[in-house]
Amino acid sequence: MNYNDVTHQEQDPSVLLDTAEETEVDALRKQLAALEEKNKELENLLNQNPYTGLPIRRVFDREYERLIQRSDATFGVAILRLDAAYERIKNTRDRNKILLFQTTRRLLSVAGNNVYQSDRVDEFILLLHASSNGDVAHQIAAEITEVVAERHEGPANDISFGCHIGIALYENGSTDRAEVIGNADIALEEAVRTRSSWHIYTPELGAGYRRKMLIEKMLTGAVRSGFEQFRILYQPFVDRDGRICGSEALIRWNPPDLGSIGPGAFIPIAEETGDIRFIGQWILYNSCRRLAQWHAQGYTNLYVSVNVAPTQFAQDDLVERVVGILDSLKLPGSCLKLELTEGAIMVKPEEAVTKMHALRERGIRISVDDFGTGYSSLSYLQRLPIDTLKIDRSFIDDVDTNPENQEIVRAIISMAHNLHLETLAEGVEREGQLQFLWNEGCEFIQGFYFSKPVSEHTFTNYLRSGSVLPQPNTPGDSPMLAGPVL
Template identity: 35%
Template sequence: MNRLDQIARPESSASTLSQLRLYGVVARFLPVSYRNKIMLIAFLGTHVPLLTLLIFFALRSGSFWHALPVIGVALAATLLGTGATLFILNGLLRPILMTREAVSAYVTQGRLPSLPLTFTDDAGRLMADTASSLLRLDATLNTLTYVDQMTGLPNRDHLLRRLESQLAEHRPVALCVLALQNLDEIIAAYGEPGAVTAFRTMAARLQSVAAEQAIVARIDGRRFALTAAVAPDAPSLADQAKLILAHLCQDIRDDDFQITPLITMGIALAPDDAEDAQTLLNAAQTAVPAATQPDIAFYVPATQSSLRRQMELQRELRQALERREFSLHYQPVVTLDDGMVAPRIIGAEALLRWNHPSLGAISPAVFIPIAERLGLIEDIGPWILATGCRQLLEWDKSGLPPLRLAVNLSARQFSDRRLVQMIADAIGRVSLPAHRLEVEMTETAAMQDRAVTRRVFGELRELGITVAIDDFGTGYSTMSHLRDMTFDTMKIDREFVRDVDTSPSGRAICKALIELAHGLDIAVLAEGVESGAEVTVLQSYGCTIFQGFHFGRPVPSEDFARLLPKQALPASL
């Protein structure tokens, strides 16, 4: 159901209908278009009197042929004047038509208007008032739809929406559901004001302990939710949960009452316990203990199997490389200029996959943190690089266009002083031109040791290798750091790209990042693009390079090759 359908529509008043009586009569006749009606009336209003006068004049003159030149000149002058009048009328009617189109687009598609706000006459004020009213209406509807009115926190729907986006990034997530178990006692003792105070205090305390990227929400009458991005390490998560619970259970003191909240917490982990938001929320709610004192409980399958699974994965991961269980999938990187009919693939990002013979496909979000913690990434990283470089040459030999390959570097790899030489050896062994390799580093990892970052980036670029900053905007870099570091490509994180066509804040951030990249003479790539509407908005800001499900999912090398035409195309970003 459209959100506007939920708004009651008032009946038209008698005074309003009386003012529209003439309009109601005219509206029944063709043409249907409001603008065409006005044009027709203006045309008839100028020509009917004139033609009547000319005919009368011709009949009275006694000689029609003698009066014909006069009639022709008068008619031509009238047509010219009418044409100019209709042209101006059409321009004067544009504000009304644009306003109608903007309202219709918002009602049917939810698209916010882009009407000008600078005109000051009646039509200009109509456009400005319509635009501001729709913006306020949209903000109000969003608040009613996604915000809990008592606490100002995101509600259940908003939580599920954002949680689904986090899970799509394939990173481990913990969802904590907290229940105020003694709500009935609080209401019995202090009434509704006591319950409101307890809820608002819980909301404020949760926000104060939540991490920057965490989601805090109120999901029903007595329950709240908190997310955390965690390593698959249940003991440390339990310690954090105990600290949060202790903070929440402190007494709430007010002038009229003193409340000791009794709060219990249930925790579920993704991807161990669930792979979608609703299932994860159900698991966390199931885990909430109905206790008589503050308590924490993990979802039962997680407590029994998560640690065993971690130990099993560690053991299997040590042998996965020699068993040849790893493979690379490739996600297209495309360019799409305003003049292009269709996107053109200019590169690919190599993404590691692990297909265990008995456990099946294992998410990179699960095994890559383990590989880094165990130091196995030092062996896996060179394998990724060598395999990707060989694949490029195989595509070349098949007659496919030359592409640029992007590979990711972890923070642990970046701290290895042999990294640059290892990369140089890898491209040297297969005689791959250096400019066809791009190394990616997340913004957060790049900022950990800026001196090392500057050195490594500089050495890689001296070799001719392209350097990209991944997940840009999610770390903690500053403008001075960007000035000191030299890199070639900025990848805008999907957190900002998502819903850029409907989110004013997302549009502002993406536009600023694209302008920043252009100002620094850096290529800019939008990742995580999932719709044509997002592409259109990003193109309007000057972004022409994209990556995301809208253009293609990561696929094996043979499937990726089928996406490419067998012709020579330049490889440049």
């Protein structure tokens, strides 16, 4: 044996190099595979919500864009939000995780892998592949709301909550992703507003929503610019002798390009945005300022009644604000009446009663507006420091012909008198209504039968003449009322 040959073969550099290269390549392959696996895991983690495990919004966006590439693409997009019952318990952290996880499993059981997490933890996005029409969407929404509302398993088996769903249907080429999502969101807000389980977007709903957004924008601008677009009208209160004893201050808004907008359209929006605080303060001050001028002209028994919105009544410094206005104008508290709804009082009833007592201590009178439409019990009504029950117009509309409403109004008047309260009926337009109310003992009347809401100039003329003169050829006019002013 030639040992030199063996030694030479074992130390052949080319063989050693090939082996080393193969080992290095294998190692690199393994490292690359491991890196790719980690990248996939990382991508999955980045694309999943940590609480629910659902794919997040950008995954939905990619799937949406993939779907619309099909020429026959028809599907629905639903946005689901857990309801107020969930809001009350969501801050219990451990149980909240369990509830979200269980709710996710329920959604997946109905919609399969077409459920995505929205940017809000209590909100989900669903792709409804079968929803090419409203009937199918209704069916799926019904199934989803049913499973979401089921009572949860332990350790949260004492909890149940529901949801609201907004649905928008996509038809090939009709709208882009942002618009479809926006439409579903509009439908969701409508479902929340109406407290319904679900709502499907329609063009009419969209038009109404866009008008609301326009009103909101213009309203905020009108408030910030000094209330120049607003005015206050006054509708008289008339007693059994035909005398004008007071008036309700009613705001009107005339924005450019939109025409006159009634308070029923913009006051709820002002409550949502918080502008009601400024609007309410403006009405209160300016109606009291006008009242001070009437008092200076000799009409010292005249009072003004001002509506107080629920969010305005909830302000901690409401009493101080009201008293401050009266003091600055040197008006007695007895010349102001505040109109509160049953709903405003019942939000926090104990706080409301305390606040009402503080107002009454300064001589300010309080009226419960739209009485009979809320939920005040007789026992609770006895605890409220109020002066007047204002009977809602819905009972007055046909009180001269509807026996059922006659019994309701009769009961309200009787109850008020038993509690030593006055009654005022609003919305009186016909003599038949008036005669029924007088016969049943109602003390005060408000409505078109005597006068529509009028400008301060016209109301001043009423005071000077001592009467309310109906306008000719106006529905609800009457030749009545030629009595003195209180």
